[in-house]
Amino acid sequence: MSFSDNKMLIMPAVDIKNGKCVQLVQGQPGTEQVIIENPQKVARKWQDLGAEIIHVIDLDGALGNRDNINIVQDILKEVSVPIQLGGGIRNQEYAEKLLDSGIERLILGTMAIENPEIISSLSQEYGKDRIMVALDSKDSLVVIKGWREKTSQTAPELGKLLEAKGAGSILFTNVNVEGLLGGFYTEPLIDLLDAVNIPVVYSGGITSLDDLQKLRKTQVKGVVIGSALYKEKIDFEEALKLQD
Template structure:
């Protein structure tokens, strides 16, 4: 299983939110320094979310993202406010390995098909963000009538290969992931499922690995010292 240290960006700073609430954020400093630290501790992939871009400010963190990619020697996947072909091209051009789609994938299924045809299913990931089993959009503010598993089936049919599955109620709470929902998503689809939200301990990582979950994003638990990336990377099933 692959572990993705998370770097969320607001105003060129590394931050963590609680359940996606911009009003409840903790700042952890320089994101470029954090990226280098996670690489030093053994990370093989980084997960970056531009929280300012979600609100429409695409330029604020772009230079920082570019600098991180230039300084680290591992692949980077980036999401946050990706709504058009131009933005995807912009990110791929600076060396982003995989681009993550969010709300646009829910509201414009034809766009998903288009970008898969243009860039390939391996270059485009979709973030499936759910509350009580239903897909959330617009920075987790709106809850749709679309069930997460139904959305996943549509993405698979469109040619998407990987998804990031986030249980919003677990995000930033340090209470463990929603294993039941993740196992269902993994068992009922052919998608590579990346677990996000609530991963707090080595035991969480082991449970996900046992269930053949493709990957796990670890955020607040790393920054708060609840879990060590050095220890995670010693696990025989982790890469």
């Protein structure tokens, strides 16, 4: 599923931890704000409401615990829309397994930043559209390993490097505002958009339809929404009206 030039895709988040759909505050274990049984049914709900793509994150994998591949496979069976998946993808063999299983787009974080050549290899084999890199920014620097370790580079710096290596798109998360339901500021996003030529999807702090309107004024190609949907701060069907 390629990004459209004139569309800002609204992507509902299904984050999986301990076999359940959860929402954490700034990615910290133990801060669960939402806990829902059966992530497969949650994904199906968003599809039934009109989602064109589901954003799935394996939090256990991202935090270095067990993976949730069985649940991911169940989600693939449950829905017919594309799945965008990230979290805990630590080697090329596992990445290939996921892409071969039917995942439409894979989100690579720590592995891509530590070994950018893997992006080149996967992009050549599967196509750039299916390879997204995650740039998670905290205090202006990219963080890795479940947001627990800071790098020395900014998102625009790494964005340019990883684009050159073959990344087809970027997921940019502002960790400083993620999960807090307190809104966000656009400057870090705009700095990244100005630095790269590939599509950028934004995540972090989206709280209202007004926030989505702010993002529509940028060149962002997609928006991931989590807590605001589950806490009913944003009506999903109303949000979808802002896609075009």
